[in-house]
Amino acid sequence: MGYKLIAIDMDGTLLNSKQKVSQKNIQAIQEAKSKGIYVVLCSGRAYDGIIDSAKILGINESDQYMICYGGSVIQNYDQEVIYQRTLKNENCEEIARFLTNKKIHYKFIDNTGTLYQSYQDWIEKHMLNPKLGIVKVLLKTRKHKLPEVLKLVHEQYDSDYFVVQTSEKELEIFPKNVNKGNALERLTKYLKISPKEVMAIGDYDNDMPMFKTAKFSVAVDNAIPKVKQLSDAVVADNDHDGVAEAIEKYVLE
Structure with missing residues (x-):
């Protein structure tokens, strides 16, 4: 089954050690998007901390989505919120x-x-x-x-x-129950996509819930050991275009 959505963590995964997106990662993501695949940035960051990278990637459109604040908010790039959960x-x-x-x-x-x-x-x-x-x-x-x-x-x-x-x-x-995995599950239901059609890429503890939601999970090589153990595959680290490798190997081929 082909993938219809790629969920990507930002810090330590998409972004390199200089907090930049590599040209190879940009090209791979743009190619995936050109095939009608959703590319969803999943981050603990706020909208303002995600939008610049989304613009560089060319995914900052009203029919594209982000998961921000670690899963507390799902919204599109017009800042229309489709899910939000806050503390009392x-x-x-x-x-x-x-x-x-x-x-x-x-x-x-x-x-x-x-x-x-x-x-x-x-x-x-x-x-x-x-x-x-x-x-x-x-x-x-x-x-x-x-x-x-x-x-x-x-x-x-x-x-x-x-x-x-x-x-x-x-x-x-x-x-309670707010994390990247549950947010990803909500978004797939909203988009009428099966979790079997989702690939997730990450590196740290807070990415593990979305690894459990997605059909296929990929850890970058700089990921902590338990994330690698949970993943289905390991690719190059965030300084060597790991995201591009994952997309090219498991989505585009």
């Missing part, structure tokens, strides 16, 4: 209290990409604009402290939220 204010207040007591640095991020240093900052803004909502909580710590923080946060919140490590120094808290 009372949940944000409790999370802020817990993290403050544990001396863990955090920021709330709303559905416009605005960052808030405290619950008080957020609630004051929300009172002025009730349409805003918190899509995730970003936690930062020192690399050597991350295992301890991960254990603490997982124990506290796994039953009611989705907690995931997103880098060597960061983890994020989302509403």
Whole structure:
């Protein structure tokens, strides 16, 4: 069965170490798009952090889609939102209290990409604009402290939220069942595409849910070990056109 949608993580996957998209990746994605295949950027970033890459790739059209904020929002490039899930204010207040007591640095991020240093900052803004909502909580710590923080946060919140490590120094808290995989499943239903017609490419913990949703999953060579283990194939790293290799080998051939 041919693929109709390619879901691609950005940081560490599509983007190289200089945060650029290689010419080979651009060419492969444009060729896939020319064959009517959806190319969906799936990122923890906000719209503003995705749009420039989408323009370079030539996929920034109203009939193309992105999954942003780690799966909290699905929208097209006209910024029409087809799905959004946010944290309740009372949940944000409790999370802020817990993290403050544990001396863990955090920021709330709303559905416009605005960052808030405290619950008080957020609630004051929300009172002025009730349409805003918190899509995730970003936690930062020192690399050597991350295992301890991960254990603490997982124990506290796994039953009611989705907690995931997103880098060597960061983890994020989302509403329950909000992740790239569930967002990808929602988007395929919206587009009337079977998960059997989807390929996903990624490198880190937060990409694993979409690996479980897609029929075929590809890890770039710089991916962490457990992502490689879960994947169906491994290609070159993000500095050597791994995305292009995956598309050329498994979609275009």
